[in-house]
Amino acid sequence: MQPTNDGAHGKKRFGLSMEDKERLLAAMRGQTALASSTGRTARQSIAPELLRFDTLPGYTEIRVQQAVAHKAGLDEIFYVCHEGLATNRTCINGRELRNFSTYDYLGLNGDPRLYAAADDAARRYGMSASASRLTAGERPPHRRLERSLAQLYNAEDCICFVSGHGTNMSTLGCLFGSRDVIFYDALCHNSLLLGAAMSGATRLAYANNDMQALAALLEEHRYAFQRAIIVTEGLFGMDGCLCDLPRLVELKREYGCMLMVDEAHSMGVVGKTGHGVHEHFGLDARDVDIWMGTLSKSFCGCGGYIAGSAALVEFLKYHAPGFVYSVGMAPSLAAASNEAVRIMLAEPQRLARLQANGRQFLALARERGLDTGRAQGYAVIPIMAGDSLTTAILSQEVRNRGVLALPMIYPGVEEGKARLRFFISAMHTEDDLRWAVDAVTESLPVARQKAASYAR
Numbered sequence: 001m002q003p004t005n006d007g008a009h010g011k012k013r014f015g016l017s018m019e020d021k022e023r024l025l026a027a028m029r030g031q032t033a034l035a036s037s038t039g040r041t042a043r044q045s046i047a048p049e050l051l052r053f054d055t056l057p058g059y060t061e062i063r064v065q066q067a068v069a070h071k072a073g074l075d076e077i078f079y080v081c082h083e084g085l086a087t088n089r090t091c092i093n094g095r096e097l098r099n100f101s102t103y104d105y106l107g108l109n110g111d112p113r114l115y116a117a118a119d120d121a122a123r124r125y126g127m128s129a130s131a132s133r134l135t136a137g138e139r140p141p142h143r144r145l146e147r148s149l150a151q152l153y154n155a156e157d158c159i160c161f162v163s164g165h166g167t168n169m170s171t172l173g174c175l176f177g178s179r180d181v182i183f184y185d186a187l188c189h190n191s192l193l194l195g196a197a198m199s200g201a202t203r204l205a206y207a208n209n210d211m212q213a214l215a216a217l218l219e220e221h222r223y224a225f226q227r228a229i230i231v232t233e234g235l236f237g238m239d240g241c242l243c244d245l246p247r248l249v250e251l252k253r254e255y256g257c258m259l260m261v262d263e264a265h266s267m268g269v270v271g272k273t274g275h276g277v278h279e280h281f282g283l284d285a286r287d288v289d290i291w292m293g294t295l296s297k298s299f300c301g302c303g304g305y306i307a308g309s310a311a312l313v314e315f316l317k318y319h320a321p322g323f324v325y326s327v328g329m330a331p332s333l334a335a336a337s338n339e340a341v342r343i344m345l346a347e348p349q350r351l352a353r354l355q356a357n358g359r360q361f362l363a364l365a366r367e368r369g370l371d372t373g374r375a376q377g378y379a380v381i382p383i384m385a386g387d388s389l390t391t392a393i394l395s396q397e398v399r400n401r402g403v404l405a406l407p408m409i410y411p412g413v414e415e416g417k418a419r420l421r422f423f424i425s426a427m428h429t430e431d432d433l434r435w436a437v438d439a440v441t442e443s444l445p446v447a448r449q450k451a452a453s454y455a456r
Contacts, residue, residue, distance in 0.1 A: 068389065068454075069392060071454065072389065072392070072393060072450070072451075072454050073396070074392050074393065074395075074396055077392055077395055077396065077406070077407065078406070080092050080404075085109070085110045086099055086101075086102045086104070086109070087099065087102070087104060087107060087109065087110060087425070087427045088107075088425055088427035088428045088429065088432055090102070090404060092404070096402075097399065097402055097403060097404040098402055098403050098404065098432050098435055098436060099404050100403065100404060100405040100422040100423055100424070100428075100436060101404045101405060101406050101423060102423055102425065103296060103297035103298075103423055104297075104300065104425055104427070105268055105269050105297055105298045105354055105379045105423070105424070105425055105426065106268055106274075106298050106340070106343075106344055106350045106351065106354060106425075106426050107350060107353075107354075107425050107426040107427035108298075108299075108300050108340050108343060108344075108350075109300045111300075111340075111343065113339055113343065114300055114336045114339050114340060115336075116339075117332075117335040117336050117338070117339035118332040118333070118335055118336040119332070120335065121139075121141050121331040121332045121334070121335035121336075122331065122332040124331070125139045125140075125141065125331035125332075126331065127330060127332065128327065128330055129142075129327055129328030129329065129330060129331060130327065131327060131328065132323075132324060132325060132326060132327060132328060133323070133328035134317070134318070134323075134324050137327060137328030138328065139328070139331045139334070140331075141331045141332075141334035141335040141338065142160060142328060142329060142331070142334050144334070144335075144338050145160055145334045145335075145337055145338040145341075146158040146159060146160055146305070148338050148341045148342070149293070149305050149307055149341065150307050152267070152275050152276070152285075152307070152341070153275075153276075153278070153285040153286075153288075153291050153307045153308075154284075154285050154286060155285065155286070155291065155307040155308055155309070156308070156309050156310040156313070157307070157308070157309070157310045157312075157313035157314070158305055158306065158307040158308075158313060159305065159306050159313045159316050159317055159320075159323065160295070160303055160304070160305045160329055160334065161303055161304045161305065161306075161320070161322050161323050161326070161329075162302075162303050162322075162326050162327060162328065162329045163302075163303060163304060163322060163326070164191070164264065164294035164295070164296060164302075164303060164304035165190075165191040165304075166191075166304070166322035166326070167191070167292060167294075167303070167304030167305065167306060167322065168189065168191035168192045168194075168195045168262065168292060168304070169191055169194050169195040169198055169322060170195070170316070170320040170321050170322030170323060171195060171260075171290065171292065171306055171316060171320060172192065172195030172196050172198070172199050172229075172231070172260075173195050173198035173199050173320075173321070174199075174315075174316070174319045174320050174321065175199070175229075175315075176196075176199040176200075176201040176227060176229065177199060177200055177201060178200045178201065179201075179225060179226045179227075180199070180201040180202070180225055180226055180227040180228065180229075181201055181202045181203075181204065181221060181222065181224070181225040181227075181228045181229075182196045182199065182201045182202070182203050182204070182228075182229055182231060183204050183205075183206065183214060183217055183218065183228065183229070183230045183231070183257070184196060184203065184204070184205055184206075184230070184231040184232070185205070185206060185208055185209070185231065185232045185233065185236075185243070186205045186206065186207055186208055187208040187233070187236050187238060187239060188231060188232065188233060188262070189233060189237060189262060189264070192231055192233075192262060196231070201225075202221075202225065204217050204221060208236070208239070208241075208374070209241065209243060209244055211244055211247045211248070211251065214230070214248075214251060215251060218251060218254075218255040218257070219255075222255045222256070222257065227258070228255070228256065228257040228258065229257055229258040229259065229260055229289075229290075230248060230251065230252055230257050230258070230259050230260070231260045231262075232248060232259075232260070232261055232262070233261070233262045233263075233264070233265070233266075234261050234262060234263040234264075234265065234266030234267070234270070234276055234277040235263075235265040235266035235269060235270060235277070235378055235379070235380060236265070236374075236380075237264060237265045237380055238380075238382065238408060238413060238419075238421070239373055239374040239375065239380070239382060240372075240373070240374065240375035240376060240377075240378055240379075240380035240381050240382060241374040241375065241376050242266070242270065242277060242280065242376060242378070243261065243277065245261070245277050245278065245280075245281045245283060245288075246281050246283065249283060249287045249288070252289075258289040258290065259287070259288050259289050259290070260288070260289065260290035260291075260292065261277065261288050261290070261291055261292065262292045262293070263276045263277065263291060263292060263293040264292070264293060264294040264297060264304075265297065265378075265379060265380055266280075266378075267293045267294075267297075267298055267299075268297065268298025268299065268344055268351070269298060269351075269354065269355075269378055269379045270355075270378055273345065273348060273351065274298070274344050274345075274348075274351045276291075276293075288308075289308055289309075289312070290306060290307075290308050290312065291306065291307040291308060292304060292305070292306055292307075293305050293307075295333070295337045298340065298344065299337040299340040299341060299344075300336060300337065300340045301329075301333040301334070301336055301337035301340070302329070302330075302333055303329050303333065303337075350426045351426070353426040354379060354424065354425065354426040355378070357424050357425070357426065357428050357433060358377045358378045358379055358381065358424045359377040360430065360433055361377070361381055361422065361424055361428075361433045361436070361437070362375055362376075362377035362381055363377075364433060364434060364437040365381065365383065365437050365440070368437055368438075368440075368441045369441075370383050370437070370440060370441065370444075371383065371384040372384070373419065378424075379423060379424050379425075380421065380422075380423060380424075381421075381422045381424060382408070382419035382420065382421050382422070383405075383419055383420045383422065383440050384417065384418075384419045385407075385418055385419055385420060385444065385447070386416060386417075386418060386448075387415065387416060387418060387451065388407075388409035388410045388415060388418045389451045389454065389455070390418070390447050390448055390451040391407040391408075391409055391418035391419060391420060391447075392407050392409060392418075393446075393447040393450050393451055394407070394420060394440070394443055394444060394447035395407040395420055397439075397443035397446055397447050398420070398436070398439040398440055398443050400443075401438075401439040401442065401443060402435070402439070403435065403436045403439045403440075405420045405421065405422050405436070405440075406420070406421065407419070407420055407421075408420075408421050420440065422436065
């Protein structure tokens with residue numbers, strides 16, 4: 001029996017009308033008769049490969065990609081093991097590399113003050129919350145962190161989830177239902193897409209930052225539904241461009257929608273004091289209904305958060321499955337992230353270095369004729385390389401030159417739009433930036449030549 005969706009608040013229930021019950025009973029009677037006459041045949045007709053995981057289509061695709069990578073000498077592209085603290089430098093297989101693969105935007109991972117905060121919380125409250133916060137997992141570090149995050153948005157309240165991906169899935173999944181509509185930017189993160197799908201709402205995509213296309217969708221479809229929400233990222237994690245927040249706010253007001261902004265890559269990165277895209281554009285944070293962010297990037301922890309109205313947060317605390325049915329965040333992680341928020345506000349020079357580094361890396365790359373796509377010079381800057389094989393080879397070539405930058409290839413991005421993705425940190429030096437750009441410039445022709453050779 002499948003749950004039906006009441007749509008109004010995204011609640012799931014198992015109610016059936018009399019008509020539905022009669023259809024179900026008739027179907028069950030038919031199935032029973034079929035099973036009694038052909039059950040043995042049906043059991044024998046199950047193909048053995050349906051009971052194995054190595055026959056899944058996705059697994060076959062993985063094996064094909066691995067075979068191509070092995071032939072091209074690319075056996076260690078993903079799941080590389082860092083042998084120590086990964087900042088602007090890291091060590092892999094005993095070799096030091098200039099590191100552009102880490103989300104540590106403000107350079108706080110490894111700061112002794114975070115260690116001290118985590119150690120104190122672990123000693124007071126243990127290594128684990130040991131239960132859902134709804135039952136027995138609530139600890140003071142959770143509440144302190146949520147207050148700090150809420151203040152960044154001048155929001156009434158905030159809720160922290162143990163998973164950033166789960167934050168988006170649970171939030172969209174429980175807030176909206178079959179009578180609602182979700183308008184989303186086509187470049188939104190996988191977690192937002194899955195959350196929208198889980199909700200059962202109608203889903204309509206618009207091209208990245210195309211406000212004219214969004215307006216046309218709203219005009220045509222908005223009034224056929226009850227609740228509506230526009231979903232976007234603050235700084236797009238694949239392309240490094242900002243959303244058009246001022247226009248999004250205008251459209252949400254004009255068409256009676258809610259607005260959700262995922263700040264995974266923009267909190268602690270943009271704005272004069274790192275408060276994110278609302279500060280960058282000089283808008284009141286309360287113009288956005290749902291602020292989402294992660295703790296694994298600027299704030300050196302793990303998990304995600306939602307900030308907004310008190311009613312929103314209270315609803316999520318009792319209905320979001322990724323919160324209600326999950327263990328609470330480890331107290332030590334909550335304490336460390338809270339300390340990272342404090343340091344960000346107390347030491348604005350970190351943000352200034354990060355933003356200066358982003359601008360310089362973008363300028364250097366463009367001076368050398370590299371394609372940086374839609375990047376605007378913030379913490380995420382792609383170098384577009386084209387096809388997946390060329391991009392994977394390029395990653396290996398720049399690593400040979402002492403630079404770690406991982407490829408984003410199909411199916412993570414559309415084939416033909418594969419890229420190396422550079423994460424810029426406040427810790428990077430000018431020498432790091434120049435070295436990396438030189439490495440890509442010198443390696444790209446080599447990668448293209450090798451890819452063409454392997455293709456032949």
